Amino acid sequence: MSIRKAGQFFAAVTAIMVICGCTANTGEGDVMARYLKYLEATDPGQVRGLQPGTAEEEMGIHRFREFYRVFSAEVIRKGLRDLYAEESYFQDPFKEVIGIGEIEAYFLKSAEGVQTCTFDIQDLAVHDGNYYFRWVMHLTLKRYPNDPIQALGMSHVRFDREGKVIFHQDYWDTGLIYERAPLMGSVIRWVKRQF
Secondary structure: OOHHHHHHHHHHHHHHHHHHOOOOOOOOOOHHHHHHHHHHHOOOOOOOOOOOOOHHHHHHHHHHHHHHHEOOHHHHHHHHHHHEEEEEEEEOOOOEEEOHHHHHHHHHHHHHOEEEEEEEEEEEEEEOOEEEEEEEEEEEEOOOOOOOEEEEEEEEEEEOOOOOEEEEEEEEOOHHHHOOOHHHHHHHHHHHHHO
């Protein structure tokens, strides 16, 4: 890559980070510090969570799968408070929210731009009170009804002893959505072509 192209590349990446709010100081405090705080606070070695092989574990897993089968405002209003504990922590690549009220508000706001969204949970791995759900999201945005998105992702989840989610961290490629944005999409596609 030439010096000129490298300069263009870094300018484009910087622009994307600023537009996406991915800078180190987003004005919302230190997200990484809060993530680590909640990760420690919900550590299954310190907090009594679900016991393996119990009816509560089976029910917690079942509720999680059912809730995300179809992501819609109706499902959120009907089932979110049965799935998440009052003081639960949620983070995805777009936002970090703490507490059931903030999670509900964020999910409902997210659902506004969605025509359809389903999660096909492919499998589940469990290790020492940590639950890893691997899924494929099928998403159609209202703004782009003829351009459906499929994204691979994973949810790291911890449950309390009643089977309610107390910690939920999602991992997936948000670039699939950003690429559809008019200005930002062209910059992201250009950056990808440089590789």
